[in-house]
Amino acid sequence: MIDLDKWQEIFNSIRRHPLRTVLTALGVFWGIFMLVLLLGAGQGLQNGVEYEFRDDATNSVWIRRGVTSVPYQGLPKGRRIKFTNEDYDLLAEHFDEVDQITGRFYLSGDQAITFGRKSLSYPVRAVHPGHRYLENTIMESGRFINETDIKEYRKVAVIGKVAQKDLFGETPPLGQKIKIGSIMYTVTGTYSDTGGDDEMRVIYIPISTAQKVYSGTDEIHQLMFTTKDMELPAIQQLQEEVRGTFARRHQFDVEDRKALYIFGAAEEFQKFMNLFAAIRAFVWFVGLGSIIAGVIGVSNIMLIIVKDRTKEIGIRKALGATPRSIITMILQESILITAVAGYLGLLAGVGAISLMESIAVEYFRNPRVDLGMGIIATLVLVVSGALAGLMPARKAAQINPIVAMRDQ
């Protein structure tokens, strides 16, 4: 490869046909450019969706109450299913696969929150300690609601960063008293959340306190839990088991999908992942297609080059060029053209992708082509360059010198 003469021969040949070389290179350039661009964009799409999912644990399962739609064991349809603390205990104690768990108790509408003379309205969620794992709540200061809060019906509140800023301004919020409605709470913590500003307006209070103060029952509006490290089929099986247990407890038909809604984020996540796998396959298909088109282009041009150089090759053979030296001469030219053009395509593709990075669109984030991809693309290039040149090169090596030299 370090044979200077061979390189001189190649550059000589390229220099003699600049237009042809450029057109050939353009085909390969475009093929690689498109492949890189498509792969990068595909990755960006995937990152975007993963980013949208980052707010909630992807292994979370949400259980919502519904209304029965079929009669069951003499009970009429149209019954409203209600959760209580017993349902929470059942989930927590009965299912080993359940990791973090929380109930939610909603206060109807936004509540007026008062600090000093300021009064603003925010949504309030009454939850269990496990809630912070389900919503990926990030504690900024103080602490989240704990078991003792639940047991002792403490009037404590954890407030989001946005609410904190609005209410407290520069005042340190920990230990301050705020009024939710007409009840006084102590702020024990502040948090941030990746789910956006709306998620950081929420005020969290212990669920037991809310049940006692605002409803006087042990009702829970919604249950959520995360699963331990499990594959999707196991999660789906767990969901069905939970449904069965709830059906028995609340006496509704297991098949009655309107009585109980169970939503698995993992399922949803998997759907997206499957979609991406399909998109990736498609991207490769299209990208490789354009590379193949480039390779065929190179192959064609090399055939023309060989035809053009028939006489020259004949002369060289008469002077003692071995078939091998003819093949390497043609192959190296082809590999050089594809490698250089492909590399430029790679660079241009990466450049275009970094331009796309500045575009902020929902579900599109950090388009990227990783190193492995670059290596694969380079390999594809060199191999395709060799393949493109091989057939014409072998043809060239078979040229009969005498016939070739008569060729005018």
Place this chain on the structure above:
Amino acid sequence: MIRLRNIRKAYKTGYTQLEVLKGIDLDIEAGAFASIMGSSGSGKSTLLNIIGILDEYDNGDYELDGKIIKGLSQTDAALYRNRFIGFVFQSFNLLPFKTAQENVALPLYYQKMDRKKRQDLAMEYLNMVGLADWAEHLPNQLSGGQQQRVAIARALITQPKVILADEPTGALDSKTSSEVMELFKKVNKEGMTVIIVTHENDIAAMTQRIIRLRDGVIENDGATASSSS
């Protein structure tokens, strides 16, 4: 130097076989200056191809400098051509994009000689054919006679066993033709075996021996008047 025994060669054309060489027996000793003559279709080109290891033969034996040339692989054939044969062609066949010097040096490239050394040698041979001043010129900047002299230098540079010239004066006027023939004579005097294929009687007459082919056999083989001089 060259020893041919009962060389036969046929080309298949469709369903029929065309026998081009029908048993050639020929000896050409080292240092000879011979010409092969014959009308087109006589088989002289085929014979030249066989002697030049550019083509295979069907039957017989061919020895070149004591080596049996038969059933060689393409690579070996290329090697033998490079070492043993110096070709000179009617249409010169210089590479148009290389200078005279580079053209002369090309066979040495296939011997993997390093660049400096082969360029120096090429200069030496160009000097010998009287074209040292034209070393940097491209073939299209040279006259036909000059191009053929470059080609002869190229044929000589590997110090082959035999110079095979196929109609070397076919594209030249008579004055340049005789200049080129003088060069061949000079080369021959220095001990090189030279074989010229031609259909021109006066060119053949300048060699020492004329081998006439007709319909694939040697019709006549004899010394010329110039052989005594």
